[in-house]
Amino acid sequence: MHDIVPFPTGRRLQDAFDGQTRAWAERGPLSVERRGEALEALAAALVRRADEFACAVAQDFGHRSVHETKLADLYPVVAGLRHARKHFRRWMKPRRRPIQMMFRPASARIEYQPLGVVGIISPWNYPVQLALAPLAGALAAGNRILIKPSELTPRTSALLAQVIGEVFDESEAAVVQGGPDVAQAFARLPFNHLFFTGSTAVGREVMKAAAENLVPVTLELGGKSPAIIAPDYPLERAAERIAVGKLFNAGQTCIAPDYVLVPRRREAAFVSAFRDAVARLYPNLAANPDYTAIASERHAERLRRLIDDASARGATLHEINPAGESLDPAGRKIAPVLLTGVPEEASAMQEEIFGPVLPVVSYDRVEEAIRFVKNRPHPLALYVFSHDRGFVNQVLGQTSSGGVAINETLLHCVQEELPFGGVGHSGMGAYHGEAGFRTFSHARSVFHQARINGAGMTSPPYGSRMERMLSFLLR
């Protein structure tokens, strides 16, 4: 393990912002060549320093699987940066638009302009991915970028600051470290766009602060993402994919399945299939390098309270600890827990769980499962397990969510060609691939009048010609 000393903060937020604002005013957007070069340089730096990042994240979390850091924090960013480098010149191209007959022979097009200086606020759960994946789109679009990563992962934030400092001039992109006070001051700055990933509660505060300066926001929030298993789908397969999605990063994933809807007569079989799946995936927990710890004592305590609350309200707990180990609370590893018979008032059915706890809710008819989902705020992700096209279409047609994966969990999020974002309480706006480029660009409409044109036909003085024209247009 490399030892990483937290990087001193040093930089004052206002200085960094003023520097970038000045650079934007004087030098404008990053050149196309510089964007391509920086996208590749950052990807290469991440590849080169992957072990250092894995080590920093592990130290911040107490324990984080090195493989999960490389797979979920580094790979998606490197892939996103390289995808953007390959395609951004095409994304930048103006798009010619058709023009109505009466305005011909003028022409119309959309040009994509960078917005200016943009801010990115990121959370702790995927501290590299969620700071840098938005940067790919923002950089490809030519903006100058300020990032405020989470204070709960200080070593990773310090390493991010170092790497960004090596690849970019501070007037192009910079990292500002600090706690909630810095975060609040950050959200109050008059950015040209503010991109926030985090909780719904803080998202609301960010939007309020941004409204003061009419700063447009993208909010990537959380929520309770359901998984629905249809009567036809093999339970072992569903249980395994849900266990993989739920226990990756110990459930600290914004799109982790939050609860599962199972046909009533299959509930007991699901509990047993899930137990078997966990035992296969994680034969032991305490010393298992693949099983990640809860990142902070506050969150570990919140999860313990969530489990106790469900139990006190009459839910049945099914703890899954395949090797029967005793888990030292100081290590902050929490064994997976299934909850059955959870009353709706329990915190586990009210709050986003964000840990290895999975309520199982039974349903009799698909309409009931759909109603259950629809009675709650729109989730960030929705998972359907069925080979029955009618079932899948009914669920997709009658619900809403940021994204969907069918017969799988999590993987819709790493498709560069699919926009990623929430809807309603799970957020607004989207990114990844071209969607990220568009989020950080202004689509500017350009109408170009022809040298010889008929515009005079619609100018005063209005008379009988106009009358004839209007009776044609309004026929």
Ligand code: NAD
């Ligand atoms: P959080 O909302 O507590 O913090 C996120 C960031 O906001 C941190 O950098 C923090 O410093 C900053 N912040 C705190 N108070 C602020 C304020 N008043 N103004 C501006 N910024 C402020 O979230 P968290 O606990 O770090 O992350 C977990 C949450 O994030 C979960 O709800 C999860 O679902 C959500 N999340 C969403 C996505 C997504 O892509 N939609 C991804 C990961 C996490």
